[in-house]
Amino acid sequence: MIQRFRSVLVIGLALILLCVPGFLWRPQQRADVQATYRSQMAPVFLVPGSSATQNRFDALVAGLNQKTPRRHSLLRVEVMTDGSLKYTGSIRANDTQPIIVVGFENHHDGYATIQKQAKWFTIAFRALQRTYHFNHFSAMGHSNGGLVLTIFLEDDLAKTQAHADRLMTIASPFNLEEPDQSVNTPLFKQLIAGKNRLPKALTVYSIAGSKGYDGDGIVPFDSVNRGKLIFQGQVKSFTQMTVTGANANHADLPENQQIITLIRQDLLA
Amino acid sequence: MVEQTSELGRGFISLEIKFRRNRQIRAIYQAFRLIFPLILVGTLADFINQAWLQRSGYYYQTLHVAKWAFQLNLWRDYLGLLSAGALGLTVILVAFAVSFYLVIPATPVLADRLMAGILAMLTLSVCNVNRQSLVTHRPIQWVASNSDLSGILIGILVGLIVGNGYRWLIRHQRVTQHPLRQTVGTVSLWLIVLTGLGFAWASTQTVGLNAAVQTLTRWPFQLPHTLGTLLGFGLVTGVGQWLGLLGPIASVGGQSVAAIQNLAAVLDHSGWQIPHPITVHTVVDVYATSGGPGMVLALLLAIFLVQHNQRQRRLGWTCLVPTLGNCNAPLLIGLPVVLSPILLVPFILAPLLCIAMSWGCLVLRWVPAVAYPLANGTPGILQAYLGTGGSSAALLLSVIELVLSTMIYYPFVKWASIAEEAVTHDPTIS
Numbered sequence: 031m032i033q034r035f036r037s038v039l040v041i042g043l044a045l046i047l048l049c050v051p052g053f054l055w056r057p058q059q060r061a062d063v064q065a066t067y068r069s070q071m072a073p074v075f076l077v078p079g080s081s082a083t084q085n086r087f088d089a090l091v092a093g094l095n096q097k098t099p100r101r102h103s104l105l106r107v108e109v110m111t112d113g114s115l116k117y118t119g120s121i122r123a124n125d126t127q128p129i130i131v132v133g134f135e136n137h138h139d140g141y142a143t144i145q146k147q148a149k150w151f152t153i154a155f156r157a158l159q160r161t162y163h164f165n166h167f168s169a170m171g172h173s174n175g176g177l178v179l180t181i182f183l184e185d186d187l188a189k190t191q192a193h194a195d196r197l198m199t200i201a202s203p204f205n206l207e208e209p210d211q212s213v214n215t216p217l218f219k220q221l222i223a224g225k226n227r228l229p230k231a232l233t234v235y236s237i238a239g240s241k242g243y244d245g246d247g248i249v250p251f252d253s254v255n256r257g258k259l260i261f262q263g264q265v266k267s268f269t270q271m272t273v274t275g276a277n278a279n280h281a282d283l284p285e286n287q288q289i290i291t292l293i294r295q296d297l298l299a
Numbered sequence: 300m301v302e303q304t305s306e307l308g309r310g311f312i313s314l315e316i317k318f319r320r321n322r323q324i325r326a327i328y329q330a331f332r333l334i335f336p337l338i339l340v341g342t343l344a345d346f347i348n349q350a351w352l353q354r355s356g357y358y359y360q361t362l363h364v365a366k367w368a369f370q371l372n373l374w375r376d377y378l379g380l381l382s383a384g385a386l387g388l389t390v391i392l393v394a395f396a397v398s399f400y401l402v403i404p405a406t407p408v409l410a411d412r413l414m415a416g417i418l419a420m421l422t423l424s425v426c427n428v429n430r431q432s433l434v435t436h437r438p439i440q441w442v443a444s445n446s447d448l449s450g451i452l453i454g455i456l457v458g459l460i461v462g463n464g465y466r467w468l469i470r471h472q473r474v475t476q477h478p479l480r481q482t483v484g485t486v487s488l489w490l491i492v493l494t495g496l497g498f499a500w501a502s503t504q505t506v507g508l509n510a511a512v513q514t515l516t517r518w519p520f521q522l523p524h525t526l527g528t529l530l531g532f533g534l535v536t537g538v539g540q541w542l543g544l545l546g547p548i549a550s551v552g553g554q555s556v557a558a559i560q561n562l563a564a565v566l567d568h569s570g571w572q573i574p575h576p577i578t579v580h581t582v583v584d585v586y587a588t589s590g591g592p593g594m595v596l597a598l599l600l601a602i603f604l605v606q607h608n609q610r611q612r613r614l615g616w617t618c619l620v621p622t623l624g625n626c627n628a629p630l631l632i633g634l635p636v637v638l639s640p641i642l643l644v645p646f647i648l649a650p651l652l653c654i655a656m657s658w659g660c661l662v663l664r665w666v667p668a669v670a671y672p673l674a675n676g677t678p679g680i681l682q683a684y685l686g687t688g689g690s691s692a693a694l695l696l697s698v699i700e701l702v703l704s705t706m707i708y709y710p711f712v713k714w715a716s717i718a719e720e721a722v723t724h725d726p727t728i729s
Contacts, residue, residue, distance in 0.1 A: 037603035037612070041619065045596075048623060048678045051361035056689050060566075062360060063671050067566055070559055163567045 071164040072195065073121075074102070074297060076131045077151065079173025080143070084108045084118070084133025086172070090284045090293075091129050097294055103128040107158070109150035110135045115157055127298065130158060141206065141217050144174055148181035155182070156190060168196040168297055172284050173249070176202025176236075177217065180260065183232070184224035198235040198297050200283050203253035204260060211252045221260045232265040235296050239283045240274040248280035308714045315641045315718035322401070324638065326462065327455055330396030331635045334389060338448065339617065339629045341385030346624045348378035350676025357674035383447075390446040390454035394419040397458025398465065405466045411485075418489050419461040423454070425497025433501050448628050451543035451637070465489065524557075524577045526658050532579055533587060533654045537647040540592055543637050545628050558672075565670040571688070576661050576668035585669050585686055586657035587650040589679025589701050591627025594649040596679050597704030598630065598642075601712040604705070608716035624676040634715075641715045649704035656700060666692045 055062075078086035084106040095101045103125045108116040109132065121128040132154045134147050159165075171179040176199030183194055205218045236257040239249075254270075261268040273288050283289055304312065318324055350356040351364055352375045358364060365371065398419035402412050429440035468485050557575035564574050575581070590596025599622050602608075602615040611634065618630040636642045660666045669686025677685060680701055683693035 034604060034606045037615075038600055041600060041603065044619070045623060045678055045680065049681045051358065052677065052681045052685055055361035056685065059671065059685065059688065063562070064566055066354075067562060069563060069567075070556075163563065 068166050068193070069164045070126050071128070071162055072126065072166050072168065073128050073130050073158070073162070073164055075155070075167060075169040075179070076129060077169065077171040077175030077178050078131070078133055078137070079171075079175050080137055080139035082133070082137060082172070084131050086133065087129075087131050087284060090290065091131075093285070093290050094129075094294060094298065097290070098298060100125075100127075102298070104131070105129070106131045106133065107154050108133050108135060109147075109154050113150065113153050115154055121162065139174065141215070144177050144217065145181070147174075147178045148185065151178050151182050152186040152190075155186075155192075159190060159192060165191065166193040166195055168198075169194065170198040170200065170293060170297055171202060172200045173202060173280065176200065177204065177221075180204075180221055180228075181224075183229060184221065184227045187229060188227065194229045194232045196233045196235070196297055198237065198293065199257060200237045200289060201239050201249050201254060201280055202236065202257065203249040204256040205250075205253040207249060208253060209250055218256060225260050225264050228261065228264040230265065234261045234265050234268045235292070236261070236268070236270045237283070237289060237292065238270070238272045239280055239286070240272050241279045304714060304717065308710060311641045311644075311711070311714045312718045312721070315639065315715060316721050318640050319718065319722045322404070323459055323463075326397050326400035326458070327638060328635060329400040330393050330455075330458065331632045331637070333396045334392050335629070335633045337385045337392070338389065338632050339621070341382050341389075341448075342621045342626045342628050344378045344385065345382040346621050346626050346676060348375060348382060350624050350674075352378065353675065355672070355675050357677040360674050386447045388446050389448050390450040391420050391423050393451055393454030394423050394458040394461070397455055398462035401459070401462030402465050402469070405469050411465075411469060414486055415462055415465040418465065418486070418493065419458045421490070422457050422461055422493045422497070425494050426457075426500050428497065428501045430501050430504075433498075448545045451545060451632075455543055455638075461489070461493070524575070524579065524582075526655070529577070529579065529582050529654050529658060530651055533583060533650045534647060536583070536592055537650055538643075540627075540631065541637060541639075541643050541646055545631065545637075561668065561670040562672065565688070571667050571670070573668045573670055577658065581668045581686075582654055582657050582661065583650070584673065585683045586697060586700055587653040588625060588682075589697065589704070590622045590630075591625045592650070593627060593631070593636070593646045594653060594679075594701070594704040594708075595622055595627040595630055595636075597649055597701055598634075598636070598645070598708050598712065600701075600705045601645075601708035602634075604709055605713045605716050608720065610719070611712070611716055623678060625679060639715060641711050641718065645704075645708040645711045649707045652703060652707065653700040656703075657696065660692075660696055666690060666696050669693075 076087045076090075078084070088104075091102065091104045101122075103122040104119045105121050105128060106118045107130060108118075110116065121130075132151055134150055136143060136146065169179050171177070176197075179197060179199070180202070183197070187194060204221060205213075206215045208215050234257075236254065238251060238254040240251075258268060258270060271292065273283065273286055275288070319328070351358045352368070352371060353359060356364075368374070395416035399412050399416035402415035406412060423446070424441055427442040427446070429442055432438065432440040465485070468488070557578045558580050561573045561575055561578075561581070564572055573581075587594060590599060599615055599618065602611050605611065614630070614633045618633060621627075621629050631637050634642070636646055657666075661668055666683070667687045667690050669683060671686050671688055673682050673686055680694065680697040683697045684690060687693045
C-alpha cells in the first residue's frame with residue numbers, strides 16, 4: 031500500500047515542482063501579457079501636409095476602399111488650436127482597421143507649426159486610444175504630415191504605450207525645403223537627435239515623387255532622401271521608393287495610382 | 300484476480316480480452332508497439348521545443364529562458380526537425396505496420412509480408428497526391444503534410460484494408476505457381492486497383508485523404524457554447540482521440556475571436572469582467588485537458604495506483620515528462636488507450652465530468668473565467684490558475700477535478716491491466 035502511494039506522491043511532488051515557476055511568475059504575468067498583447071483594432075492614421083485639412087484624403091480613402099476586400103471606415107478628426115477635437119465620419123462596429131485622418135485647425139507651413147502639430151496629434155491620438163482601446167497602429171503622412179508623425183514617434187509614442195507597426199511618409203521633407211545639401215535645418219537636427227527613440231519594431235516606407243531632376247516640384251530630393259539618415263539602423267526596416275510619371279508632383283502624390291497601390295500593399299496589408 | 304472484481308468489471312475484462320484476441324486489433328496493437336519509440340522521442344522533442352524554447356511556452360516565460368539560453372534559434376530548428384522527422388510519417392508507418400502484421404500469420408515468406416506493408420504505404424501516397432500536378436499533366440508531386448500523429452486512424456484503416464486484401468489473395472492463390480510470378484502478379488493487381496482508387500480520389504477531391512478527414516473533425520468549432528454543445532464537443536473529441544485522431548480537434552489554443560475579446564476586456568478595464576465566460580476554451584481547454592485531452596494525467600496517476608502491472612508502470616514512468624506537459628500521445632499509443640474498449644469509458648467520462656463541473660462553477664460564478672492566454676506546456680492543474688490571473692478557486696477546482704478523474708480512471712485501469720495480463724499469459728494468442 032505504501033509503495034503504491036509512493037509513486038503517486040513522487041508524481042504529485044514533480045507536478046508541484048513544475049508549478050513553482052508559474053507561481054513565482056504570476057505577479058508579473060499581467061505586464062508580460064500586456065507587452066505581447068495586440069488589440070484587434072489597429073487603426074491607420076493619415077496626416078495631411080501643410081495647407082490641407084482633414085478632408086484631404088477623402089478621395090484617397092474612397093479609392094482605397096474600391097480596391098480592398100473590406101471597406102475601411104473613415105473618421106476625420108480636426109485638432110483645434112486650443113487642443114479640443116472635432117469629429118466627422120465614424121468607425122463602423124467590428125472594423126479592425128479603420129482609417130483616421132487627423133487634421134489641424136492651424137495647418138500653416140513652418141518649423142514652429144510642425145512642432146505644435148506633433149503635440150496636437152498626440153492629444154488626438156490619446157483621446158482616440160481612450161475611446162477605441164487600440165494599442166497598435168500604422169500611419170501615413172503626406173509632406174509635413176510625415177514630419178509630424180516622425181516627431182510624435184520620437185517624442186510621445188512611449189508615453190501612450192502603443193506599438194507602431196508601419197509608417198509611410200510620402201514626399202516628407204526631413205530637411206524642410208532647404209535647397210543647399212550642406213545645410214542641416216533645425217528640424218533635421220532635432221529628428222537626428224531623437225532617432226534613438228524610434229520604435230525598433232517599426233517598418234518604414236519613404237516615398238519620393240519625381241517631376242524633374244531635383245524633386246517633386248516643391249520638396250527637394252535631398253530632403254526626402256535624408257529620411258534614411260534618421261530611420262536606417264533604428265527601425266526594423268526602411269525602404270525608400272521613387273514614383274515617377276503622371277501625378278508625380280508634390281500635391282498630386284496622394285491621388286497617384288502607384289502610391290494608392292503601395293498604400294494598399296504595404297500599409298493596409 | 301478476475302474473481303475479485305465486480306460483475307461490471309468482469310464484463311469489461313471479458314470484452315477487452317475478446318477484443319485483444321481479434322486478429323485485426325492484435326495487428327493494430329503490434330503496430331502501436333512498433334512506432335511507440337518514435338512517438339515518444341518526437342513528442343518529447345516537440346514538448347521541449349514548444350514549452351521551453353518558443354515564446355508561447357510555459358517554461359520560456361516563467362524561467363526567462365531567453366535571458367540564459369545559448370543558441371536558442373539553433374535549438375529550435377534542431378528540435379523542430381527532430382520532432383518532424385520522428386512524427387512526420389506516423390500515418391504511413393502505421394499503415395505499413397498494420398498491413399505487415401496482418402499478413403504474418405498468412406504467409407511465412409518475408410517478401411510477402413513486407414510487400415503487404417509497402418502496398419499500404421503506396422496506397423496512402425496515391426491518395427495524397429498534389430491534385431494540380433495530376434490534372435495538369437505535370438510530373439506528379441506528393442503531399443507529405445498531414446501524415447503526422449493527427450491521422451493515425453487513416454493509417455489504421457488503410458493498413459487493415461490492404462492487409463486483409465493481401466491475406467485474401469495469398470490464401471486464394473495456387474501454391475504450385477512460381478513464387479516470383481506469383482509475387483509480381485499479386486503486386487501488379489494491387490497496384491492497379493490502389494492507383495485506381497487514388498486516381499479516383501485525387502480527380503474528384505481537392506484535398507488529400509488525411510486533410511479531408513481532419514477537416515471533418517473540426518466542425519464542432521462552429522457550435523454555440525451551451526452545456527450540451529460543450530459536452531458534445533468533449534464527447535466528439537474523446538471518441539476522435541480514441542479512434543486515433545490525435546491532432547487538431549484537441550488543440551483550440553484560445554485563438555478564437557471570443558478569447559481575444561475576453562483578453563481585451565481584462566486588459567482594457569480594471570476588474571475581471573469577461574464578455575464570453577462560457578466557451579470551448581474557457582471550459583474544455585482549461586479544465587478538461589490535464590495531461591492532454593482525456594484528462595490523461597489522471598490516467599497516469601491511476602496507473603501508479605494500480606500496483607501489479609509492471610509493464611504499465613514502466614510505461615507510466617517513460618511517458619511521465621510529456622504527460623506532465625499535456626502531451627498525451629505517447630500514453631495513448633503506448634498503453635494503448637486508442638481502440639481499447641475498457642479505457643474508452645473513463646477517457647470519455649472523466650473529461651465530461653470536468654466539463655460539467657467547470658461549467659456549473661462558471662455559471663454560479665464560483666470561479667472566474669480564464670482570459671489570459673495559456674502557455675504551451677503549462678502543468679494541467681495550473682492552467683486555470685494562470686489563465687484567471689491567480690484565482691485560488693480555479694486552482695482548487697482543477698485539483699478536485701484531477702482527483703475525481705483519477706478515481707474514475709482507477710477501476711478501468713485495473714481491469715485493463717487484468718485483461719492485458721490474461722491476454723499476455725495465454726499461449727494461444729502470443
